[in-house]
Amino acid sequence: MKQVLFCFLLCAGLGCGSGKNEQDTDVNEGFRDEAPVANKDTASNRVSATVSDSSVMMQAVSVAGNYKGLLPCSGCPDSEAELELKTDGSFILNRKQAGTDKQVAEKGRYSVNKQMQVTLEGQPEGQNRFLLLAGKLKLLDKQGRLQKGSMARKYGLIKY
Structure with missing residues (x-):
């Protein structure tokens, strides 16, 4: 019995002290030189870098689709709108007063900037700029800021 116990302890001791074999890997290997992503600014910078590094074509593809909602109308009551943004940078806007x-029906070109703001070229100022947020195009004011209050709730287009 003592010999069996001695052999067991000897094998266990040799196995533990043998060091690293070829199959052992360090789970932290390759991550030691990277700074931790802990603060809010670093995370938002990564998102901004991702958006700014993508091409305009990729941005057009990500916003492309059909949207429906309510838009303001100069000198007339609000209009129900359907907007089709195509991957080639063109749009078709159908309005019903x-x-x-x-x-x-109006046709034209649109552009997308790094902040995912969509601008419909040839449309009236204050009715031509949107921010893409979670499948919705939120209407921006003339200065490129989000509408506030009842305007924010009333105007915008939802992807369908």
Whole structure:
């Protein structure tokens, strides 16, 4: 019995002290030189870098699709709108004035900047800039800021 126990302890001791074999790996290997991503600024900088590094074509693809909602109308009641943003940078905007059957279709080009702001070229100022947020195009004011209050809730387009 003593011999069996002695052999067991000897084998266990040799196994533990043998060092690293070829199959052992350090789970932290390759991460030692990286700074931890702990603060808020670093995380937001990574997101900004990702967006700014992507090409304009990739941005156009990510916003491309059909959107529906309510938009302001200069000199007329608000209009129900359907907007199709195509991957080639063109758009089709169909508007229907509230209370009428009159529909107007407009075509043009759009652009997307690094902040994911979509600008419809040839549309009236204050009605041509949107911010893409979670599948919605939120209407921006003339200075490029998000609308506030009832305007923010009322105007915008939802992807469908």
